[in-house]
Amino acid sequence: MDASNSLAGPVAARLRRPGWRDPKLLVGVLMIAGAVALGAWAVSAAEASTPVYVARGTLTPGEPIGAEQVSVAEVRLGAAEADHYLPATDPLPAGVVAVRAVGEGELLPRAAVATATDLDVRPVAVPVTDPPSTGVAEGALVDVWVTPEVTDDEPPTPRLLAERLTVAEVARPTGGFAVGAATVVHVLVPTDALPEVLGALAARQAVQVVLVPGAAAP
Template structure:
């Protein structure tokens, strides 16, 4: 039986010809591959895209006015979450007021700064023992209890009463030298305007003022 001899490429029928570089089918296939690669690279690039956002360079309490040096820029990848924070293109105006506590290194929330504190709270500074002040932290909420002096005496006090619940601790000064090295610390509170008069009166009269963490009451 005679052995079949393979035909040379020149002898192949047109149906089985190898596609040349100008073959539209080959060009279309190469184009599709190129488009697929570009699409994948684009998706990966978008997923890894970072943008500059403001971060705090120090702790900032509610009611504080800010300045440019209080912030720095950091390149972060937030995607859709970026709408909740302040990007570089939105300049932070000096003199803006902190409306919710910001900690050092934290991305600055878009709702944490305003032109003024509009929730009606005022600041009041109360002096307490440093040992107790050390158990408090900014952002914590306390109930303010006041025991007024009994009439005609400087050593006897009436039963304490709550003048405000859930006052927010703004700042704590543990530098005893600021108040004479007496073992006392100044705690600045954010209080309701209607409670401010009673608190200031107690301070001026040297009544006893106690701060009781609000969460103790909740746990009970």
Template sequence: MSQLPEPRAKRLRRPSWRDTRLLVGVALVLLATALGAYGLRAADSRVPVYAARTQLVAGQRLTPESLQRVDVQLSDVSAGYLPVADGLPSDGYVLREVRSGELVPRAAVGSGAEVAVSPLSIVVDQASAGALVVGSTVDVYASTPKADKSSGSGYDAPRAVLESVQVARLSSGSGFGSSSRSSAVQVLVPREHIAALITLVDSEAHFTLVPVPGSALREAS
């Protein structure tokens, strides 16, 4: 009786560069490594710039308390914003409104000599000031006292004297002048209109502030 041939164990072959599975695995590893390196480079290229911590109004001095650092991925666009690396300018003032949370444009910052407005306080009814906040944009109306106070109302019809000016400060006291229902509001007046507004204040004109559409206002409680 003849013997059956004994089966020979197959020897495992080392994977070669011609093995498709090995090539696919190596390609996946290289791809993952490349993507990780790209992600690290992208994260490292973020640029720290300043953002407004609170509402910034024209004429306001820039301080560390009014700003916060934000790391942004803006590439070449970041050149248009105030970089943290340069620090705050020694004579840095806000030239135009920057809302809370917004990045601070370089064009919105300049020297004190470049500020085109000056703060001036006027007394208004509390009803006129009640909804306002720092940064509100208002039109200013004034009613001057009548020359002949014996006829009718003591004031002439109101007329617009300033348009779209910003509120820089609100009084914290309960009242000003002879009326306990009045408040002082500091508005930013273009310098060419300062003298005319001071004349109205000295004539004891009655002022009313009217918020422009879309202006920031106090939230109703």
């Protein structure tokens, strides 16, 4: 008997094609499907922006709001947060005004817009004795102080006339008219405070407008 034939040769292992019941194959399919779904969700979330109105410049109470005062920006907002702002998917309501100050570039809140009949402030021109600080500008908040005339040689005591008023406009004298001219600060006075403010201005008392630093208009 030939010894070479008595030795068994190596048996080649057969590779089986994995079936659908193979756990490794199922796990791989699930991982791929999960990655695809996650990627699709991420792309969808990135594109889920909301068009809202943005103030082109500072809006002050009483200022009419139209297409020239706002622009449109695409921002990502949650459903609850988006309800606080005017969506640009709808046209601006006709005849609306700002009822509170809105800063330049700020999203336009629903609560900052109403009809003119809902506005309870009136613009009043206040000539100030001394030039106000540079921070006294449109949209800023200021306190108005008055100093009565000196009587009986007693030093005058300034008193607070009105506080936290929104500045609608500041007219600073320039050019040849600057010498001796007064700066006029137009402030928005609540209607119930108008009698006292107008009375103080009519009495020609010394008036000072003091900036409220770091304060945001209501």
